[in-house]
Amino acid sequence: MKEFFVKKANCMLRYNDFHGEQTPILFIHGLGCASSFDYPQVATQEVLRKHRCILVDLLGAGYSDKPDNSDFDYTVNDHAEYLE
Numbered sequence: 034m035k036e037f038f039v040k041k042a043n044c045m046l047r048y049n050d051f052h053g054e055q056t057p058i059l060f061i062h063g064l065g066c067a068s069s070f071d072y073p074q075v076a077t078q079e080v081l082r083k084h085r086c087i088l089v090d091l092l093g094a095g096y097s098d099k100p101d102n103s104d105f106d107y108t109v110n111d112h113a114e115y116l117e
Contacts, residue, residue: 034096042092042115045097058087059089069088072088
């Protein structure tokens with residue numbers, strides 16, 4: 034599992050990055066889920082093995098840290114900002 038520091042939230046985002054040469058696919062989970070738990074079996078299917086698959090645990094979910102500051106509101110825009 035890899036880590037990326039999200040400055041605005043002052044915490045670590047954690048993700049899995051499966052190597053592949055074809056178009057990258059970013060897996061983003063919904064509420065009550067975590068990519069690290071829900072998507073590894075999907076990302077390793079034969080049809081996707083040539084793609085780079087990035088399985089993100091959004092902040093506050095799975096292995097990622099939970100922001101505890103007022104600068105992060107868990108909005109779609111807040112998540113989209115650090116994913117970009």
